[in-house]
Amino acid sequence: MDRGIRIARLFGINIYIDWSWIFIFLLVTWNLTAFVFPALHPEWSFGLHLLTGVGASFLFFLSVLLHELAHSLVAKARGLPVRSIILFIFGGVSNIEREPPSPGTEFLVAVVGPLTSILLGIVFLILGGSTAFNSGLPLDSPMLALRQLDPLPTLLLWLGPVNIVLGLFNLIPGFPLDGGRVLRSILWALTDSLRTATRWATLVGRVVAWLFIITGIAMAFGLRIPFLGTGFVSGLWLAFIGWFLHSAASQSYQQVLINDVLEGVQVERVMRLGTPTVPPGITIDQLVEDYLMGTDEHAFPVMENENLVGLICLDDIRKVPRTEWNNTLVSQVMTPASELEVVSPRQDVMDALNRLTRRDVRQVPVVQGGRLVGMLRRRDIIRWLQLHDDLSTSR
Numbered sequence: 227m228d229r230g231i232r233i234a235r236l237f238g239i240n241i242y243i244d245w246s247w248i249f250i251f252l253l254v255t256w257n258l259t260a261f262v263f264p265a266l267h268p269e270w271s272f273g274l275h276l277l278t279g280v281g282a283s284f285l286f287f288l289s290v291l292l293h294e295l296a297h298s299l300v301a302k303a304r305g306l307p308v309r310s311i312i313l314f315i316f317g318g319v320s321n322i323e324r325e326p327p328s329p330g331t332e333f334l335v336a337v338v339g340p341l342t343s344i345l346l347g348i349v350f351l352i353l354g355g356s357t358a359f360n361s362g363l364p365l366d367s368p369m370l371a372l373r374q375l376d377p378l379p380t381l382l383l384w385l386g387p388v389n390i391v392l393g394l395f396n397l398i399p400g401f402p403l404d405g406g407r408v409l410r411s412i413l414w415a416l417t418d419s420l421r422t423a424t425r426w427a428t429l430v431g432r433v434v435a436w437l438f439i440i441t442g443i444a445m446a447f448g449l450r451i452p453f454l455g456t457g458f459v460s461g462l463w464l465a466f467i468g469w470f471l472h473s474a475a476s477q478s479y480q481q482v483l484i485n486d487v488l489e490g491v492q493v494e495r496v497m498r499l500g501t502p503t504v505p506p507g508i509t510i511d512q513l514v515e516d517y518l519m520g521t522d523e524h525a526f527p528v529m530e531n532e533n534l535v536g537l538i539c540l541d542d543i544r545k546v547p548r549t550e551w552n553n554t555l556v557s558q559v560m561t562p563a564s565e566l567e568v569v570s571p572r573q574d575v576m577d578a579l580n581r582l583t584r585r586d587v588r589q590v591p592v593v594q595g596g597r598l599v600g601m602l603r604r605r606d607i608i609r610w611l612q613l614h615d616d617l618s619t620s621r
Contacts, residue, residue: 244314336407343393354382400434438468536560
């Protein structure tokens with residue numbers, strides 16, 4: 227399930243703001259309002275500092291959104307489904323639902339984001355610089371010229387370098403940063419194996435992450451690093467980014483392993499047969515006493531005249547007060563069949579798992595020719611993954 231607040235839908239892609247984004251937005255605005263702009267323009271009022279800071283923060287995160295949109299639009303153009311874009315504490319992420327089919331697609335999808343940021347940075351610098359040039363400011367003294375600028379060109383000349391740095395940072399070969407994905411695409415083309423390429427790209431990503439962590443800790447304890455400076459907050463932030471990259475690299479590799487194990491596996495090989503079903507006319511109390519107690523089932527298909535009419539699960543039961551169980555029928559609280567996500571026996575398990583994740587449910591009915599033939603549960607997929615991982619490890 228996507229976290230945060232949905233703010234828009236662009237090109238068929240849902241745009242969300244994660245709650246952590248609010249913190250970083252306020253932090254950037256505070257830094258610009260309290261330190262950056264007052265140092266350049268001490269004569270401005272606090273209100274003007276604040277207004278310019280809010281505008282700069284908004285345009286910066288709009289730039290991050292354009293960066294992610296570039297990834298998503300190229301992915302869609304190459305046939306990859308994109309569920310959403312989420313802006314969060316570290317910038318943004320495009321939720322592309324499956325791995326790219328070829329190294330070329332991986333390269334294009336990965337590289338277009340940093341190139342977009344760098345291009346935006348150049349555009350902002352040209353717009354801000356042209357304003358300074360047309361105003362007849364002393365260009366031979368950049369700092370003096372900056373101090374004489376109005377709010378708009380000041381804002382643009384801040385956005386330019388920030389976007390260029392953002393683009394260059396993302397080109398660092400630290401998987402799963404864009405640069406790491408570019409590296410993986412090259413390794414994939416050389417080895418003809420996505421799994422091998424991901425393993426090596428992940429190793430490089432972990433090395434980069436540890437460099438970030440060690441450097442951040444050193445900065446926090448007062449060591450001055452070229453181009454990065456020193457300071458407890460800056461060092462802690464860099465170490466935090468390193469920790470995040472290390473965690474994300476491991477998760478990305480695990481996802482590739484899951485895709486590898488589930489590749490070509492159909493739902494009928496993993497689904498649960500002989501699933502207990504219940505009629506719609508019994509009460510919740512009867513359901514609990516006669517069907518639920520003594521089993522490990524979390525959900526029951528609701529059948530009427532051999533037709534699937536709905537699904538009732540533990541979450542549905544919990545919504546009904548205990549005192550009302552005798553007076554509430556299954557049909558009153560079940561999820562109707564028309565609202566259910568269903569899969570077919572010949573469908574790929576990986577596709578079915580994506581549906582389970584997208585709907586944030588634990589199981590889906592397996593239907594063929596309008597008839598229920600089984601249930602696919604998330605725990606059955608996990609058991610399959612564990613079994614085959616154990617088998618591959620023991621070889």
